[in-house]
Amino acid sequence: MSVSLFQHLHEGLLVTDTEQRILDANPSYCRIMGVPREALIGELATPLQAQSLHRSGLNREQLRLQLQDQGFWRAQVQAERANGQPCTLQLTVSSIPEPDGPQRYQVVSVSDLTQTLEQQVQLDRQARFDPLTRLPNHEEFMRLLRQGLSSAEREGFRLSICRIDLDHFKRVNTQYGAAVADTLLQQVAERLQAALRSAPQWSDAVARLSGDEFALLLRSNDAEEAQLAVERLLKVLSEPYSTRTAPAQADPETPLLEITASIGATLFPQDNSDAETLLRHAGHALYGVKHTGRNSFQFFDTAQRLRDEASLIALARIQQALDTGELRLHYQPKINMQTAQVLGMEALLRWQHPVRGLLAPAHFLPLIEPTGLGVQVGDWVLDQALKQSARWLSAGLQLNISVNVTARQLQMPDFTQRLRELLARHGEPVAKHLTLEVLESAALADIEATHALIQRCRASGISFALDDFGTGYSTLTYLKRLPVDVLKIDRSFVQHMLIDAQDSALVEGVIGLARTFECSVVAEGVESIAHARALLRLGCIEGQGNGIALPMPALDVQPWVIAFAESAWLQQLAAAGAAGVAGADSAERADGAAWPAK
Secondary structure, eight states: OHHHHHHHOSSEEEEEOTTOBEEEEOHHHHHHHTOOHHHHTTSBOGGGSHHHHHHTTOOHHHHHHHHHHHSEEEEEEEEEOTTSOEEEEEEEEEEEOOSSSSOOEEEEEEEEOHHHHHHHHHHHHHHHBOTTTOOBOHHHHHHHHHHHHHHHHHHOOEEEEEEEEETTHHHHHHHHOHHHHHHHHHHHHHHHHHHOOEETTEEOEEEEEETTEEEEEEEESSHHHHHHHHHHHHHHHHSOEEOOOSTTOOOTTOOEEOOOEEEEEEEETTSOOOHHHHHHHHHHHHHHHHTTTSSSEEEOOHHHHHHHHHHHHHHHHHHHHHHTTOEEEEEEEEEETTTTEEEEEEEEEEEEETTTEEEOGGGTHHHHTTSHHHHHHHHHHHHHHHHHHHHHHHTTOOOEEEEEEOHHHHHSTTHHHHHHHHHHTOSSOOGGGEEEEEEHHHHHHTHHHHHHHHHHHHTTTOEEEEEEETSSOOOHHHHHHSOOSEEEEOHHHHHHTTTOHHHHHHHHHHHHHHHHTTOEEEEOOOOSHHHHHHHHHHTOOEEOSTTTOOOEEGGGHHHHHHHHHTSSHHHHHHHHHHHHHTTOHHHHHHGGGOOOOO
8 A cells, every 4th residue: 555655645755764865766756857767776776966955045064953853854955856847846844763773764755846936937027017108017017116215215215206297199909900009018118127227236127007107217416417317218209119019020110109108207205105196196197298289298386286286175174174164254344434434344354363363364264265165155155145144134134244245155056055055044134235245357258147147146135346346457348247235345446545646546437437327436555534525525425444443243233333433523523524624635544543432
């Protein structure tokens, strides 16, 4: 039984003496090594010879000691067959104990791993390399990139991560067929490999990521060297390509194919990101090249990325402020300067920041206005203002309320519907007390759409005002097509009208336009009695500004209204007029600091 097993076992088996000289060998071992049994008897087993062990990083002393301590020794050994062909063998040497006397025999089992390991190597190569171009694939490129980043950090050089895309490659496929397209990709791969630089300690790397997209790792000392390297690659890739698909095609008339490439790159460590992010940033730069003409290169703008990240962080903080109730509405009065009647309030957004205090809109609105968050905050402002309007009306305080709406809000297709839903939540007639203020520039962006929107809102009783009027480029034609109820003169003209004749003329012109188009007119930026007096003289009755009152919390509005009704406004206004009759515009201006208690 044991003899039959020895003869037919698939593994190679040897019986040796304690010096590993062969006493017997089974047919499988003879087949593995390519040596007949007769030639093996008495010889030292080839896999256990010093040369084979040394090639495998082993030695016979290790073998002897382990057999002595454990009774067996196992290792993978690089050996040679009889014909000189290398092979990889798994060996297990076991001592055979003797019942009486010293040990005389050992058994060596031998498994041939050569083919299995070769298949593993082949599978590993297929998993890491592109079969068409024989370049590293995406997975292998990422391994090389991580390796390159470690080297760059350790040695202090720059590493350019580049993505290359052939321009209009689909046309090649369509016009010449898949065979020519594949040949083109192979030629591109060859040119890129030939363009790489190397040194004993390092080398540039190229890979095919997918389709007609390749990737490169380029070492450089600085950004200028990196840019020159990318420029050189563009020139190399733009040289004509042969459309010959096989070496046997010797036709001299084989047409040449001209194709260009686009390259997006990012430079490490200026772009101090991880491997995946760096490749993505190179892709962003490539996208930029593709959309600005192709046949060029672009490096990822890390400074812009930092600005974008800062903006995202800031947007998230403003969203948090909205969610946690840090946003506030303050209200600035609008009065009839002739009768001292308080007509209404403009709702103005503020941020009660826990660290920086009360922030004006200029600190955060420009960031959010172009985004969806700007619309969200705008809706919140409308909702809060309407709630406050309903409270005042319920308390017998007949105040109109003005709310600023942005161009982005107006452009939302459901703006009117959402506004109607907000109005419907209140029992008080808030719609007829609501004025929506739109910047002149926003209103003129799309005259037809703005006209339709105003008409829909006015059907609900809402009024419209053109804010900051005079700063845009309104023409009489535009103004005629916008059925607004109020023109608000920009504060910059009002503030300087006492000292600038042109600003005064502009104010007078707007007042005249309002009269012509049967609109009310409100002067912003009224800072003093002198401003009020000058405006009344020009025919503007309604005014608003810090000189009348600073924006205030909602709780302060009713007490202020009561106090203002009891103030000496009309007397001071009359006194300012008397000063003017006395013949001194300068005296009127000097009286500008005088203002009723607020």
